Amino acid sequence: MLENIKGGLQLTYRLSVIIPLYNKEKSINRAVNSVLKQTAFFDELIIVDDGSTDASLDVVKQFDDSRIKVISQKNQGVSSARNTAIKVACSDYLCFLDADDEWRPNFLEQIVGLIKLNDKAGIYCARYAEVDEHGKQFIGNLVNINPNFYGQLADFFLSYKENRSLICSSNTCLKKEYLEQIGGFPKEAKLGEDIFVWLSIALSAPIMFSAKLATIVYRNAENRSHARVKLVLPYHIQYFLNPSKRALLEKNSTLKTFLLYNTTIFGLYAAQAGNRRLAIQTAKLLMAHKLMYGIIVFLGACLPKSFIHLLKKLRNKKTLSYEN
Structure with a gap:
């Protein structure tokens, strides 16, 4: 629970973390640990197991933390898993992390600061890096964005076109009301369901961004969607x-x-x-x-x-x- 003083009034913000899980027994431990090591407070971590057939669920059950909530469902795809979590989330702000990626300890701290700057925005995100198939890390160069940028993007669509480390499914926090307005993630989608959400929300709400690196995306993780979809x-x-x-x-x-x-x-x-x-x-x-x-x-x-x-x-x- 985050407390922010604005105009003499105390406002309370709540954060939920959502991880969709499907056959990630080798990497889910890394993802969960990265959430538990955050320097900023969060209310709950919702993990939706989307019908995993490996030992992913067993790995998750080894964690002993009252904030972790595990939901199991038949395999219906990543959009369905995210939507399941969205429905039960107790918070107004929903932070998403894929089961094969990780946050740096400062990720939620970056998000909290952005929310305090504008709690009416639709998306809050912090710059991410990637690890390629050979284990080498790379990051998109910033274009028309100051290396110390921290605030509202003037034109999200233009920034998204020019910057390859701006937004992904593991570095975002979405305000729940905007997700509900567009009906959540499209269940029928096989690819591009996350980009649809970013673009749809950006049409009606400001987008906040931190240029400080806070997320690592692993292309060399097991069972990547690009290989099975x-x-x-x-x-x-x-x-x-x-x-x-x-x-x-x-x-x-x-x-x-x-x-x-x-x-x-x-x-x-x-x-x-x-x-x-x-x-x-x-x-x-x-x-x-x-x-x-x-x-x-x-x-x-x-x-x-x-x-x-x-x-x-x-x-x-x-x-x-x-x-x-």
Whole structure:
């Protein structure tokens, strides 16, 4: 429970932490420990086991902390697991962490400070780094954001397009009322369900960000979703680039800019993954909005994979920094 003095009134903020769990017996211990070691107070840690078939649940049950609440359900996907936790959470502010990632001890402290700056915002997030498949850590370079930035982003969509370590499913705290307004995470989504939530909330509420590194995302963890989920057009792309949303995009030019860029990156990724059919589908979708982006993806689907690999290396060199 957080206490904040504003205008002589004492306001109470409550924080719930949510971890969706599915077959992460090797990494869930790290995730839970990182929550319990936080320097800031939280009310509860809700772990929703989404039908794990390994020893994940046994690992969780070894923790003896009254703040931990474990819910088990049949396997329904990560969106369902998160929504289950959202329904029972006692707090107004919901902090999300994937079972294979971890927070630095200062994560919730960063979030608490952002809430105190603006308790009416929709999303609070702190910069994250990633560990690649070879165990090497890297982080997205800050673009048009001061290294000491701590506050409200002037244009979330533009910042999201330009910065690769801005927001993910393990470095966010969402205000519950905004999640409820959009119906939570879309259960039918296989990919892009989290991006749909970020974009939807950002249309109606401020987004707060701390440039201080506070989360580590592990690409080398077991049972990563990208390896077990069939590659399909992400939900946020299907939703926002649907013809019915054309007026919305015209009113929000930087949202449109983000989506076109993000969809182009996805289309090239599909081409590199050998899914030429999906890449061409993505190209056609882009052409309906901006011909140039569609042509780029179409060419990516036709050219050798080595060409896309080169483009990826050039992009990474410009936008990412690896630790020495």
